[in-house]
Amino acid sequence: MVKVKNPWHRPVVIFLAAVIIVGIIIMVAISVIQNKPLHQKCKYGIVLDAGSSHTSVFIYEWPAEKENNTGMVRQKHTCNVQGKGISSYSANPQGAGASLQLCMEEAKQKIPAHRHPETPVYLGATAGMRLLRMENEEASDKVLDSVAHSLKSYPFSYQGARIISGQEEGAFGWITVNYLSKNLRKPTGTLGALDLGGASTQITFVPQQNIESYDNSIDFRLYGNDYHLYTHSFLCYGKDQALKLSMGKKLESTLKADKTDPIELRDPCFHPGYNFTRTVPNVFNTPCMREMKLANETFFHVGLGNWSQCQQSIRKVFNTIDCPYSRCSFNGVFQPSVYGDFGAFSAFFFVMDFLNLTSDTLATTKQKLAAYCSTPWKKIVENHPNIKEKYLSEYCFSATYILTLLEDGYKFTSNSWKDIRFIMKIGDSDAGWTLGYMLNLTNMIPAEAPDTPLMPYEGYVTFMFLFSLLILVLLLLVYFYFRRSTRTAQKDII
Ligand SMILES: O=P(O)(O)OP(=O)(O)OP(=O)(O)OC[C@H]1O[C@@H](n2cnc3c(O)ncnc32)[C@H](O)[C@@H]1O
Numbered sequence: 021m022v023k024v025k026n027p028w029h030r031p032v033v034i035f036l037a038a039v040i041i042v043g044i045i046i047m048v049a050i051s052v053i054q055n056k057p058l059h060q061k062c063k064y065g066i067v068l069d070a071g072s073s074h075t076s077v078f079i080y081e082w083p084a085e086k087e088n089n090t091g092m093v094r095q096k097h098t099c100n101v102q103g104k105g106i107s108s109y110s111a112n113p114q115g116a117g118a119s120l121q122l123c124m125e126e127a128k129q130k131i132p133a134h135r136h137p138e139t140p141v142y143l144g145a146t147a148g149m150r151l152l153r154m155e156n157e158e159a160s161d162k163v164l165d166s167v168a169h170s171l172k173s174y175p176f177s178y179q180g181a182r183i184i185s186g187q188e189e190g191a192f193g194w195i196t197v198n199y200l201s202k203n204l205r206k207p208t209g210t211l212g213a214l215d216l217g218g219a220s221t222q223i224t225f226v227p228q229q230n231i232e233s234y235d236n237s238i239d240f241r242l243y244g245n246d247y248h249l250y251t252h253s254f255l256c257y258g259k260d261q262a263l264k265l266s267m268g269k270k271l272e273s274t275l276k277a278d279k280t281d282p283i284e285l286r287d288p289c290f291h292p293g294y295n296f297t298r299t300v301p302n303v304f305n306t307p308c309m310r311e312m313k314l315a316n317e318t319f320f321h322v323g324l325g326n327w328s329q330c331q332q333s334i335r336k337v338f339n340t341i342d343c344p345y346s347r348c349s350f351n352g353v354f355q356p357s358v359y360g361d362f363g364a365f366s367a368f369f370f371v372m373d374f375l376n377l378t379s380d381t382l383a384t385t386k387q388k389l390a391a392y393c394s395t396p397w398k399k400i401v402e403n404h405p406n407i408k409e410k411y412l413s414e415y416c417f418s419a420t421y422i423l424t425l426l427e428d429g430y431k432f433t434s435n436s437w438k439d440i441r442f443i444m445k446i447g448d449s450d451a452g453w454t455l456g457y458m459l460n461l462t463n464m465i466p467a468e469a470p471d472t473p474l475m476p477y478e479g480y481v482t483f484m485f486l487f488s489l490l491i492l493v494l495l496l497l498v499y500f501y502f503r504r505s506t507r508t509a510q511k512d513i514i
């Protein structure tokens with residue numbers, strides 16, 4: 021009896037199995053390693069928001085291979101430019117460009133050097149520059165030239181510095197909040213956008229009613245869906261300009277009533293005990309108001325702390341009587357009824373968040389605000405030693421203005437008040453027009469829905485791993501099957 025045994029058989033099989041296992045491990049490792057740099061391979065974009073009160077630099081980042089996916093662009097970094105907005109440099113335009121230097125140097129550090137040449141930089145100026153252009157076009161051109169010159173000196177891809185329209189500001193704010201909320205690729209509703217700046221305010225939403233005025237309508241086709249938006253920007257109704265409008269009216273009626281010297285402006289929107297000396301040009305130095313012939317006179321701005329009187333005084337800056345359409349917000353501007361949920365950001369958030377009024381009913385908000393406005397100024401300062409006095413003194417006015425704008429202006433009711441969400445960020449990105457502006461200019465939101473890949477990358481790696489494992493198991497099964505058959509055959513021979 022001869023037992024046939026192949027001495028090479030076992031080592032060869034072990035070697036083959038080891039090669040297959042090592043092969044699979046290498047394959048999976050390569051897939052995983054390859055996947056990592058893909059995620060790290062980011063592209064960048066820079067947008068400067070040259071607002072009326074200040075300029076912010078936003079750096080956005082997105083995975084290089086996923087440009088057309090909603091929600092993929094995120095805010096990587098922001099830098100607040102020191103000092104006031106660029107429109108304040110009308111007498112010294114060079115200063116506007118120079119003011120951007122620190123933040124632009126920071127941008128150079130934050131973005132990998134090899135990406136600098138392909139990183140687009142946009143500057144959009146809003147209501148402060150719109151007002152300067154109305155007042156002095158030459159000065160506004162010089163300021164824009166100065167910031168353009170400054171931005172071109174950086175290694176990025178300069179794409180322009182311009183004054184954006186109020187309509188663009190509203191519409192891009194709406195795109196931002198809906199992009200970040202991932203509403204754009206779903207058939208669900210969208211979020212209206214409410215933006216309150218220093219010099220203008222915007223309202224944008226998808227209405228249920230017909231839009232009666234051409235100027236307030238804007239259409240987008242995004243990811244295969246059509247959006248018919250209502251938008252309006254009220255120049256001079258940002259919170260700084262509204263304060264001027266309101267104080268200007270009070271000053272005029274004070275002067276009409278009594279010509280006392282010194283002039284005392286008794287203001288219900290400021291806390292009792294507040295007393296500040298101001299000059300008349302300090303209130304009237306804006307194209308939002310006609311000039312007053314009281315050059316350089318000073319007056320005492322005295323707080324009274326009376327919320328309901330404050331609201332009455334603020335109502336005077338809204339003309340809710342004249343309306344050439346079936347319905348208006350104010351100042352003869354068409355507005356359909358507010359519809360759906362709204363995100364209220366910028367100063368809507370700063371003010372309501374400071375006062376802890378972001379989640380109350382309208383009635384409670386009014387009660388709390390009335391109590392806040394009547395709090396003595398001394399106590400307010402004691403309670404908030406670290407807050408800028410200018411902001412602190414104005415919160416009563418600002419919140420009362422916000423309530424009046426939303427209720428009397430835009431016609432929110434106690435019921436629809438619940439639909440307003442006061443927000444600053446969605447995820448880690450700020451709500452504002454800048455992201456929508458960049459997405460639009462870089463064509464990152466396609467009109468049609470892009471073809472979705474069969475499988476996400478992570479799914480592909482898992483699939484490959486399981487598939488390889490299956491092949492290995494099959495190979496082993498085949499091997500054992502043949503081994504058994506060989507042995508049986510050998511036994512038979514024996
Ligand atoms: O849109 P425009 O009108 O051009 O103005 P802006 O872009 O400069 O306006 P912001 O939203 O940055 O700010 C709106 C206002 O809120 C003020 N503000 C900023 N931070 C604030 C805070 O923490 N508390 C109170 N007010 C604040 C700021 O001074 C402005 O008056």
Ligand SMILES: [Ca+2]
Pocket residue numbers: 071072146216217218366
């Ligand atoms: Ca703004």
